[in-house]
Amino acid sequence: xxxxxxxxxxxxxxxxxxxxxxxxxxxxxxxxxxxxxxxxxxxxxxxxxxxxxxxxxxxxxxxxxxxxxxxxxxxxxxxxxxxxxxxxxxxxxxxxxxxxxxxxxxxxxxxxxxxxxxxxxxxxxxxxxxxxxxxxxxxxxxxxxxxxxxxxxxxxxxxxxxxxxxxxxxxxxxxxxxxxxxxxxxxxxxxxxxxxxxxxxxxxxxxxxxxxxxxxxxxxxxxxxxxxxxxxxxxxxxxxxxxxxxxxxxxxxxxxxxxxxxxxxxxxxxxxxxxxxxxxxxxxxxxxxxxxxxxxxxxxxxxxxxxxxxxxxxxxxxxxxxxxxxxxxxxxxxxxxxxxxxxxxxxxxxxxxxxxxxxxxxxxxxxxxxxxxxxxxxxxxxxxxxxxxxxxxxxxxxxxxxxxxxxxxxxxxxxxxxxxxxxxxxxxxxxxxxxxxxxxxxxxxxxxxxxxxxxxxxxxxxxxxxxxxxxxxxxxxxxxxxxxxxxxxxxxxxxxxxxxxxxxxxxxxxxxxxxxxxxxxxxxxxxxxxxxxxxxxxxxxxxxxxxxxxxxxxxxxxxxxxxxxxxxxxxxxxxxxxxxxxxxxxxxxxxxxxxxxxxxxxxxxxxxxxxxxxxxxxxxxx
Amino acid sequence: xxxxxxxxxxxxxxxxxxxxxxxxxxxxxxxxxxxxxxxxxxxxxxxxxxxxxxxxxxxxxxxxxxxxxxxxxxxxxxxxxxxxxxxxxxxxxxxxxxxxxxxxxxxxxxxxxxxxxxxxxxxxxxxxxxxxxxxxxxxxxxxxxxxxxxxxxxxxxxxxxxxxxxxxxxxxxxxxxxxxxxxxxxxxxxxxxxxxxxxxxxxxxxxxxxxxxxxxxxxxxxxxxxxxxxxxxxxxxxxxxxxxxxxxxxxxxxxxxxxxxxxxxxxxxxxxxxxxxxxxxxxxxxxxxxxxxxxxxxxxxxxxxxxxxxxxxxxxxxxx
Numbered sequence: 001x002x003x004x005x006x007x008x009x010x011x012x013x014x015x016x017x018x019x020x021x022x023x024x025x026x027x028x029x030x031x032x033x034x035x036x037x038x039x040x041x042x043x044x045x046x047x048x049x050x051x052x053x054x055x056x057x058x059x060x061x062x063x064x065x066x067x068x069x070x071x072x073x074x075x076x077x078x079x080x081x082x083x084x085x086x087x088x089x090x091x092x093x094x095x096x097x098x099x100x101x102x103x104x105x106x107x108x109x110x111x112x113x114x115x116x117x118x119x120x121x122x123x124x125x126x127x128x129x130x131x132x133x134x135x136x137x138x139x140x141x142x143x144x145x146x147x148x149x150x151x152x153x154x155x156x157x158x159x160x161x162x163x164x165x166x167x168x169x170x171x172x173x174x175x176x177x178x179x180x181x182x183x184x185x186x187x188x189x190x191x192x193x194x195x196x197x198x199x200x201x202x203x204x205x206x207x208x209x210x211x212x213x214x215x216x217x218x219x220x221x222x223x224x225x226x227x228x229x230x231x232x233x234x235x236x237x238x239x240x241x242x243x244x245x246x247x248x249x250x251x252x253x254x255x256x257x258x259x260x261x262x263x264x265x266x267x268x269x270x271x272x273x274x275x276x277x278x279x280x281x282x283x284x285x286x287x288x289x290x291x292x293x294x295x296x297x298x299x300x301x302x303x304x305x306x307x308x309x310x311x312x313x314x315x316x317x318x319x320x321x322x323x324x325x326x327x328x329x330x331x332x333x334x335x336x337x338x339x340x341x342x343x344x345x346x347x348x349x350x351x352x353x354x355x356x357x358x359x360x361x362x363x364x365x366x367x368x369x370x371x372x373x374x375x376x377x378x379x380x381x382x383x384x385x386x387x388x389x390x391x392x393x394x395x396x397x398x399x400x401x402x403x404x405x406x407x408x409x410x411x412x413x414x415x416x417x418x419x420x421x422x423x424x425x426x427x428x429x430x431x432x433x434x435x436x437x438x439x440x441x442x443x444x445x446x447x448x449x450x451x452x453x454x455x456x457x458x459x460x461x462x463x464x465x466x467x468x469x470x471x472x473x474x475x476x477x478x479x480x481x482x483x484x485x486x487x488x489x490x491x492x493x494x495x496x497x498x499x500x501x502x503x504x505x506x507x508x509x510x511x512x513x514x515x516x517x518x519x520x521x522x523x524x525x526x527x528x529x530x531x532x533x534x535x536x537x538x539x540x541x542x543x544x545x546x547x548x549x550x551x552x553x554x555x556x557x558x559x560x561x562x563x564x565x566x567x568x569x570x571x572x573x574x575x576x577x578x579x580x581x582x583x584x585x586x587x588x589x590x591x592x593x594x595x596x597x598x599x600x601x602x603x604x605x606x607x608x609x610x611x612x613x614x615x616x617x618x619x620x621x622x
Numbered sequence: 623x624x625x626x627x628x629x630x631x632x633x634x635x636x637x638x639x640x641x642x643x644x645x646x647x648x649x650x651x652x653x654x655x656x657x658x659x660x661x662x663x664x665x666x667x668x669x670x671x672x673x674x675x676x677x678x679x680x681x682x683x684x685x686x687x688x689x690x691x692x693x694x695x696x697x698x699x700x701x702x703x704x705x706x707x708x709x710x711x712x713x714x715x716x717x718x719x720x721x722x723x724x725x726x727x728x729x730x731x732x733x734x735x736x737x738x739x740x741x742x743x744x745x746x747x748x749x750x751x752x753x754x755x756x757x758x759x760x761x762x763x764x765x766x767x768x769x770x771x772x773x774x775x776x777x778x779x780x781x782x783x784x785x786x787x788x789x790x791x792x793x794x795x796x797x798x799x800x801x802x803x804x805x806x807x808x809x810x811x812x813x814x815x816x817x818x819x820x821x822x823x824x825x826x827x828x829x830x831x832x833x834x835x836x837x838x839x840x841x842x843x844x845x846x847x848x849x850x851x852x853x854x855x856x857x858x859x860x861x862x863x864x865x866x867x868x869x870x871x872x873x874x875x876x877x878x879x880x881x882x883x884x885x886x887x888x889x890x891x892x893x894x895x896x897x898x899x900x901x902x903x904x905x906x907x908x909x910x911x912x913x914x915x916x917x918x919x920x921x922x923x924x925x926x927x928x929x930x931x932x933x934x935x936x937x938x939x940x941x942x
Contacts, residue, residue: 443756459887467878521875532867558840562833568777569829576770581822
């Protein structure tokens, strides 16, 4: 008999309400906006707001709203052109005290955001922006490290007063040292083993061959790419792009996506910017705050600013020696670790031979005194002044750590006294990210204009709407009452699909929109199977209500088998596809899954509502 | 109320009798597809070959030959230029020059080079989109596509063997692979551009094709259990019973993809095309190829293949 459990109706109602709620944010358009954030302790307050408003009106831009929000200033604008104009005007006016970034501001009401409802994230092809794929030259990174290791071996032998004929790098990542006297070979081996215990050593006659183990090489490769990712992240943060994607891909590639950014030339320059670091002694007998106030700086010193903020909310000044002890190009590696003596987080740093020697000389004379690490970044900038391109370089200098020298050390030393393992990891990353571990090539580059993005959305939506309309009209015409039921099921299916994709934070791409259209096409199959089956049962002479129940019952098994195999194909697409293909696969998988529920569960519930109950029905419209 | 119908319900077309003809045609299509792939190869898009593509929009329509000449003068021979959309939009594909300053400058210079070369008087153009893709990426993608294919085939074989029977699994996979090869072959034959979204479309054809075949097989399984007839009669009956469903589903699915083809714009056309052909081929093959395969050689099904095994075991267990 045709019945449907009451609790299942509640489930459907619940699904309907939840789907509507979570699909709802997508109908609120996003405002193109410019976000202003304080840099180096600059205040974001009413004064800045007035300043921004003045700047905008001078540039002929009329903003929709200028809002203060959690230490940020958000300028909402009417269209992307105005956004670019406002961005340029503000960037020039505010200078380096503030980070000015393009953003898309949500207009979703707060109560919706509170329950976690948010719009789908749009892929670059629908929003505009740039996409880079960069290849890290692992060979160059390895070469750099091997050269450093060879240099270390040389220094060890020299320090041990062993005469050697040559220290050479060989292919297959080994170094061969030939000592003058065969008798010294064993002693050389011991010296090298003591200074670098992780190398594999072998003595034959007067040659010591040094092999870098596979695990060590692997570690070097991973470190190189992580260092590059870290460097890129720092630089992009400085660029102030909202929601950038910086990802390691495979063994030697890095993906960078910057939504909303249009000027690739500028983006490329920043990504390729150079940065380095320097070790400098601290000039102690001066109060840095007085020095800043009076301008009286000792001749050997210079004022720097620390990364940390002082009690006044501004970066703390510090006076450092003009003489550089060691610099970034002498840095071979930095790893965060636990200090074995104190058990506190620490960062272990390795310098090359030359840097190590100078560090040794300096620390011998300055035990117990503080030493600072300065991070320096050079970013080329291009501005248009009077219609001409003017190229300048912006230099950021920042003191990232100050620590006391505990004892004499050389090329390998530790910075201890850090508060947490995270701080240690961050410092190690900053030290490493001073420079790129290996050069990178841009092997793929994609720019999508914002207007093309808008056009893509419009085209995609039109296509989905038409495909939907085609299906609905056909069903209404062909199956009549059951056509209406099918249409209702399809509509809920669409709503669920949008809700699930919004809720899971899936990215909607143009092929993703195609996936939605195709979902409509595939999900009709379940409904057709059911409707045709009901017709068949009717022809076999079953009473209408029994025919409906039988139709749903018998079609369910077929639908499950057919759809599960189709999902299997979707999973493969997702697992092996990249970028746009993945977006297509996601909407296909989700769509098939939701269509199974709506076609079997929901349409049956509606059919029961119409044809169920006690009364006898002579015929049905199908 | 009499139902509205495309196909008469008592259709009794003898598809199995046509099997040699239908399988022959399917084989011929397969051979043509493979031949086209071997002889013509594919018109691989940037995603696979590497290179640079620039989309530009001009205020007034431009002369494509003029554009080609200008690009040649700028040092880009063999540039592919085509108009799309309203005719004011240009799609330019070319091989970037080996930049002296190193690879990192490549993309930068290409887009601006193109823009400079195409600076028409009184008809300014804007760059809508520009892309540079390394060929290395393409190789990875092709390999990934192959892996996806292997994964899907293995998955189908396991799932269908488990739910139906080994013979059905082999027949369904053969049918699906046939469809995929034919659709892929169409792109080799027509020389239409083969890009990433087309690859996605081709792979989704597998989903559609297997779906169609499974529905027919499902009915075959059901009929084997309830009917007393020869396997050929049962197969024929099953195809006829599901015929109207097969045609309606395919018709509606085709309509939706056709909407995509009409309104989706240039970047979705390849995908829609692969799916339109896939739907047609997939529908035909589930009717004309899948079931006939079940009457041949080692794939020949018998009633015992499909009797529910669980029942036998339960019956055996009840015996003392």
